[in-house]
Amino acid sequence: xxxxxxxxxxxxxxxxxxxxxxxxxxxxxxxxxxxxxxxxxxxxxxxxxxxxxxxxxxxxxxxxxxxxxxxxxxxxxxxxxxxxxxxxxxxxxxxxxxxxxxxxxxxxxxxxxxx
Amino acid sequence: xxxxxxxxxxxxxxxxxxxxxxxxxxxxxxxxxxxxxxxxxxxxxxxxxxxxxxxxxxxxxxxxxxxxxxxxxxxxxxxxxxxxxxxxxxxxxxxxxxxxxxxxxxxxxxxx
Numbered sequence: 001x002x003x004x005x006x007x008x009x010x011x012x013x014x015x016x017x018x019x020x021x022x023x024x025x026x027x028x029x030x031x032x033x034x035x036x037x038x039x040x041x042x043x044x045x046x047x048x049x050x051x052x053x054x055x056x057x058x059x060x061x062x063x064x065x066x067x068x069x070x071x072x073x074x075x076x077x078x079x080x081x082x083x084x085x086x087x088x089x090x091x092x093x094x095x096x097x098x099x100x101x102x103x104x105x106x107x108x109x110x111x112x113x114x115x
Numbered sequence: 116x117x118x119x120x121x122x123x124x125x126x127x128x129x130x131x132x133x134x135x136x137x138x139x140x141x142x143x144x145x146x147x148x149x150x151x152x153x154x155x156x157x158x159x160x161x162x163x164x165x166x167x168x169x170x171x172x173x174x175x176x177x178x179x180x181x182x183x184x185x186x187x188x189x190x191x192x193x194x195x196x197x198x199x200x201x202x203x204x205x206x207x208x209x210x211x212x213x214x215x216x217x218x219x220x221x222x223x224x225x226x227x
Contacts, residue, residue, distance in 0.1 A: 004157070035217075042121075042203050042217030043158070056214060091157050102146050102165075102207065104215060106157035 002026075004107035006092050012113045013082045021077045021110045023092030030096030032075050033104060034067055037089040049075060050096075082114045121204055121218030129226050134191040136221040138204030146207040147187040148215065149178050151200045158203055162189070194225050 005024045013019050025032050031050055035043035036059075045059040051072035060067070064082075069075040079086055089111050093104040121138045128134060138147070146165055150158035162173050164180035164187060171178055177190045187204055204218040 006157075033214075040220075042119075042205075042220050044217070045214050048214060059214075093157075103148065103160055103163050104205075105160060106150075108155070108157045111155075 004092055004094055004105055006090075006107040006110050008110060009108060010111050010113075012115065014115055015083060016081055018078065018080045019082055019112060021079075021090050021112070023075045023077070023094075023107060025073065025075070025092070025094030026105055027073075028096075029094035029105075031094060031104075032069055033093045033095075034075070034077050035091040035093065036061075037091055037109070039088075043091050046077070046090075079112075082112075084114050087112055087114045119204055119206055119216055119218040121221055123221060124219070125222040125224070127224045127226065128194055130194060130196060132194055134194055134198070134223060135188065136190075136202060137186060137188045138206070138218045139186045140206055140216070141185070142206075142208050143184045144187075144206035144208055145184070146215075147178070147180050148205040148207075149176075149187070149189050150203045150205060152203060152220075153200045161202075191223075194223075196225050196227055199223055199225050 007022045033048050034046040037043045047067045048056040049069040064080045066078045089109040091109045093106045095104045119138050119140045149161045152158040162178040167184045169180040175192045179188045201220045201222050203220050205215040207215050
């Protein structure tokens with residue numbers, strides 16, 4: 001597609017439920033990033049993939065957070081046993097096009113609300 | 116995680132005025148990006164900077180990569196109502212691979 005897409009756009013979960021958030025990066029982009037954005041804050045790095053390899057997961061807040069990109073394109077961020085503090089917007093970005101290697105392009109985000 | 120210091124936190128200006136905002140870090144960065152985010156949307160890339168001292172324009176927007184490599188500036192000339200939104204800087208260090216650190220954001224309101 002022309003840009004990064006994410007689904008669902010909105011997700012409401014009861015505390016303790018598992019959720020899965022999907023990201024479709026820009027076609028051909030090598031790198032994929034997940035960020036968490038709390039209300040009124042800037043995005044905070046969660047994890048980074050280069051193709052299918054997860055090269056950095058230092059930003060994942062706990063072992064309840066898991067991300068994968070098995071075929072080097074679509075990625076899924078999974079949060080197990082959701083807690084209220086997980087409520088945030090989860091942004092996906094991709095980069096690594098031929099002419100803009102470092103520039104990250106963001107999707108619209110998934111707003112997660114944990115009740 | 117680390118966040119960059121961005122100022123001002125918010126701005127209320129009259130349409131037609133020029134706007135300046137900046138971003139500072141305690142670390143040396145080798146790349147600076149400036150984004151604009153509208154409510155309910157993801158950040159949209161405005162300008163990318165790769166060299167200390169670099170000055171780059173995108174229409175009415177001009178951004179500079181500070182000489183010390185610890186800061187960056189964004190200027191908007193002749194503001195219009197559609198400039199309303201939150202502006203974020205993002206920086207990348209050579210030690211953190213492809214990870215970018217984001218500023219705390221500057222909220223811009225343009226009064227017609």
